[in-house]
Amino acid sequence: MTSLRAFPSPVNLGVVLSAAGGEEWSVRRTSWESMADFLRQRLPLEEFEAWFAPLQPESTPGGGLTLRAPSQLYADYIRDHHGLLLAELAQAFPTTPVRIVVAKGAEGAQPLPFRPAERSPLNPRYTFASFIAGPSNQFARAAALSVAENPGQAYNPLFIYGGSGLGKTHLLHAVGNHIVAARPGTRVRYVATESFVNELINSIRLQRMPAFRETYRSVDVLLLDDVHIVAGKERTQEEFFHTFNALHEAGQQIVLTSDTPPAAIQGLEERLRSRFVWGLVADIQPPDLETKCAIIREKAHSEGVDLTDDVVLFIARRVRENVRELEGYLNRVLVFLSLTASPPNLETVRAALTPILPEERTVTPQEIVRFVAHHYGLKVSDLKGRDNRRSVAFPRQVAMYLIREVLGLSYPEIGKLFGKHHSTVIYSIDTITESRRSNPSLDATLTTFAEHFR
Missing domain, CATH: 1.10.8.60 (Helicase, Ruva Protein; domain 3)
Structure with a gap:
């Protein structure tokens, strides 16, 4: 067999690249499966799937193993990027010499037409009209609507984050539906990040990267759901970095969603993290x-x-x-x-x-008042009294808020409990609601309080 360039690796590497000859050998999968497990433990999954999974194992006379690569591109990439890893492989399997060869006739093969993976189309039910706004999500909704009305101008990118099931995907579709309706012919592309990653892997494997890049860099609006999934995926982040730059420089709108804010995404490259906050970051909190x-x-x-x-x-x-x-x-x-x-x-x-609900805990308004009073070092009589100093009035407002949030009592019922007019109760609850949005510490405290009673 005609030898390709040897790996720059330690002596006795036992791994070479060569052009395929004509002999056919029976497949020896046991050795390759063990080696594949070895490689998987040392590579990001997407890297293994893109470059090593396509290799076809064949046993050679004398106990060696030949791995046939689909093209010269694969052989060159593995040699240039994973020479040291293959040296480790040779040391781990010293009795099984391995070589990677280019399959005969592979260079002349014509790639199939590029067909992107199927993506979910825009859901017509997810519109701004069907999105119920409240204090927990109205900022994100307003930002999304502004982007939909002025794509590429208002906030670019718009980054929406929040816990699972709070409406991020709904807003993403709403942006797309609004733009398509208001600006017919606009090229809007919605895709889940997992699909983006899978398309990238397939495009690398099948040598269709130009078509992949054209697909994502020729849109007017890119809506990418769950972008935190790119964390830890080096090649995906590299590709998305250039896609982001191409779209942003062309004034095309980018909208991203994530479970966490950019600063909290572990394994995200700093160059992407900084770009995610170029426009506007909006959060969605659990609904009140x-x-x-x-x-x-x-x-x-x-x-x-x-x-x-x-x-x-x-x-x-x-x-x-x-x-x-x-x-x-x-x-x-x-x-x-x-x-x-x-x-x-x-x-x-x-x-x-009843069959699917967790066992209900009986909580009384008095229990909540006692809990809040104890937390703030006050007496129950203080919260129900007339003292309006902030050190007392604020805990009283917290107690009113929690009773409304946890038990759902009406404003008059809460007012009767504290000896206050219902308008005072409304003001108190509104005050805490607004403070909670701007004060992360208070928000965390109230969340802990509410969980205590559920």
Whole structure:
């Protein structure tokens, strides 16, 4: 066989590159599977899948192993980028000499036409009109709408982050749907980052990178969901870095979503992290009780079902944070009502949800007041008294907020508990709601308090 350049590696490497001869040998997979496991443990998954997975193993006379590469490109890349790793491989498997060869006739093979992996199209149900806004998400919604109305001008990129099931994907689709409706002919591309990674791997393997780059760098709007998935994937980050630059320099709009803010994405290259904050970073927090109730009413109404306030509150209070969980509970209720022809009252809804709900803990308003008073070093009588010093008024507002959030009591009911007019209760709860948005420490404290009672 005609030898290619040897790896710049230690003596007795036992790995060479050569052009394939005509002999055929039986496949010896046991050795290759062990070696593949060795390589997987030392390479990012995408790197292994792109460059080593396509190699075809064949045993050679004398116990050696030949790995046939699809093209010269693969052989050159492995030699140039993984010479030291192959030296380690040779030392780990000293009795199995390995060589990587270029499959005969591979250079003349014509690649198939580039066909991107199937992506989910824009969901027509996910619009700004169907997105229920509240204090927890109104900033992100307003930013997304501004981008949709002025793509490439308002905020570029727009980076939306928040926990799973809070509406990030909904807003991403809403941006796309709005632009397509307002600007026919605009090239909008929505893709989940996992699909982007898979397309990249396949394009590298099949030598279709020019077509891949053309696909992603010729759009007017790129909507990339769950961008945190690129973390730790060196080649993906490299490719996305250049794609980002090409689009941004051309004034094309980029919208990204993530579970965490850019600063908290572990394994993300700094050059990408800095670019993610060039435009605007907007967060989506778990919905408060009012927003959860509004979502339930709207979705039930869209299905032709009107629920009473006690039913809406019952469902809303059972959902901790996730809107997707809320929708799941509501869907179960609607199906139960349809199949049993039962009235949509509290008894029926309770029967529908009891099998899947966690055991309910009985919490009283008095228990919440005692808890808050103890936390702030006060007496219950202080919170229910007339002392309006901030050291007392603020904990009182916190207690009112928690009672509303955890138990769903009405404003008059809370006012009666504290001896206050309901307008005072409304003001107190609004004050805490606004403070929570701008004060991460308070937000974390209130989240901990609420979890204590659930």
